[in-house]
Structure formats: structure tokens, C-alpha cells
Amino acid sequence: MEKRTKGTVLSVKTQWWLKVNTKAVRLGPLDGATFPHIVKVKYTVDGNEIIKNKWLGAGIEPPSVNGSVIVVYREDKPTKFRLEI
Secondary structure, three states: OEEEEEEEEEEEEEOOOOOEEOOOOOOOOOOOEEOOEEEEEEEEEOOEEEEEEEEEOOOOOOOOOOOEEEEEEEOOOOOOEEEEO
């Protein structure tokens, strides 16, 4: 079963080494390029504070640092989670 809680974004890092091209023809090296992100999230489940990283794909806009996000986690294993952005 899944439960929801609010989490706080601690950091957002861009994976510059993994470029995804969105245009068939580019005029420059970064023309049409998007990059995936790694988001570090802190959330609390039953009084236990959990800090985990989550990988976001290249087409997803990352949340801002110190912003709040909805964390959907498994009731039997709270370290397994996903973000609702």
C-alpha cells in the first residue's frame, strides 16, 4: 500500500555528462540539449527522518531547492519512494 507525505528538496544536481538531444539538427553543441537531474529529498515517516536521492529524467523540470514535494512511499518499506512533481 502507498502513503503520501511532504518532503523537502535539499539539493538538485545536473548530470552534465549525460546530454539528451531534442533537435534533429543543431547549430551549436548545446542547442536543444537537455540534462537529467539528481534530487536529494528529506521526508519523515513515523518519526524517522529519511534522506534519499531520486533520479529525474531529462524532460522533467526539477523542483527548486528548499521547496516542498509530495513523496509517495511504500508502507512496508518507506525507503522505496517516488516523487509527484
